[in-house]
Amino acid sequence: MNPIVIVTGASRGIGAATAVLAARKGWRVVVNYAENKVAAESVAKKIQDAGGQAMVVQADVADEEQILRMFKEVDTHFGPIAGLVNNAGVVDVTATLQEMSWERIERMFRINVFGTFIATREALLRMSTKRGGQGGSIVNVSSVAARIGGGGQYIDYAASKGAIDTFTLGLSKEVAAEGVRVNAVRPGIIDTDIHASGGLPTRAKDLTPLIPMQRPGHADEVAQAIVWLLGKDSSYATGSFIDVAGGR
Numbered sequence: 001m002n003p004i005v006i007v008t009g010a011s012r013g014i015g016a017a018t019a020v021l022a023a024r025k026g027w028r029v030v031v032n033y034a035e036n037k038v039a040a041e042s043v044a045k046k047i048q049d050a051g052g053q054a055m056v057v058q059a060d061v062a063d064e065e066q067i068l069r070m071f072k073e074v075d076t077h078f079g080p081i082a083g084l085v086n087n088a089g090v091v092d093v094t095a096t097l098q099e100m101s102w103e104r105i106e107r108m109f110r111i112n113v114f115g116t117f118i119a120t121r122e123a124l125l126r127m128s129t130k131r132g133g134q135g136g137s138i139v140n141v142s143s144v145a146a147r148i149g150g151g152g153q154y155i156d157y158a159a160s161k162g163a164i165d166t167f168t169l170g171l172s173k174e175v176a177a178e179g180v181r182v183n184a185v186r187p188g189i190i191d192t193d194i195h196a197s198g199g200l201p202t203r204a205k206d207l208t209p210l211i212p213m214q215r216p217g218h219a220d221e222v223a224q225a226i227v228w229l230l231g232k233d234s235s236y237a238t239g240s241f242i243d244v245a246g247g248r
């Protein structure tokens, strides 16, 4: 039986590309989304049309109850998981710290950080060999913003990704002896909808001069690194980071 992976935020962008590639590499894929059911179903259809298996599950990762429901649905209708890709993430409109509200910062951290912590906890409760699981692999989607800082644009986002980097390092050591590997990918500027959702639809193109390779990346290029870290080809890698950022 092919292993099961949950990809959060798999309806669009990097998550969708990861879901499709993971299915091509033999994973059964849980396509999670927050609001865009049509997009999530089209990702699942693409997987199924190519002979793979996919299950669509709505859950807002900012809400613990919804995360718990997602894992229960997967347990009941799909089977035991072997992988988790914490990809769901958001940016916000450009702002300095002096302009940021508590609500904005809270939303950022609930989705980008708390969601990753709680989904990962639920995955570990199922995968850890110390709890009778078969082990597994977790890949967190961070950002080069974690090391650049996002000053003048969105330090809340950058700091949330900094938290993901620290989480990845610490957790990789915490569960290394429990059969679970924890790694992260740090994308640079990738051409997806995320820039429009932060009010800057042409951001990927506009920032091209700052990218040493002189072009934004494609979601597929990030998916390649995620799926490599997820699978057995990277069996000795844990606490590792792959920057997919065109040299940025």
Ligand code: NAP
Pocket: 008, 009, 010, 011, 012, 013, 014, 015, 032, 033, 034, 035, 036, 037, 039, 059, 060, 061, 062, 086, 087, 088, 089, 090, 111, 141, 142, 143, 144, 186, 187, 188, 189, 190, 191, 192, 193, 194, 195, 197
């Ligand atoms: P995107 O195109 O905006 O897609 C975001 C995905 O996340 C969608 O599937 C969306 O679902 C889902 N999502 C958003 N909020 C969610 C929530 N609360 N619960 C569950 N799912 C949620 O974004 P992307 O560019 O592919 O980004 C994916 C990841 O890569 C993020 O973590 C982002 O920070 C990171 N990243 C992106 C870039 C870049 O330049 N694109 C660079 C560095 C890092 P719906 O369709 O239902 O809304």
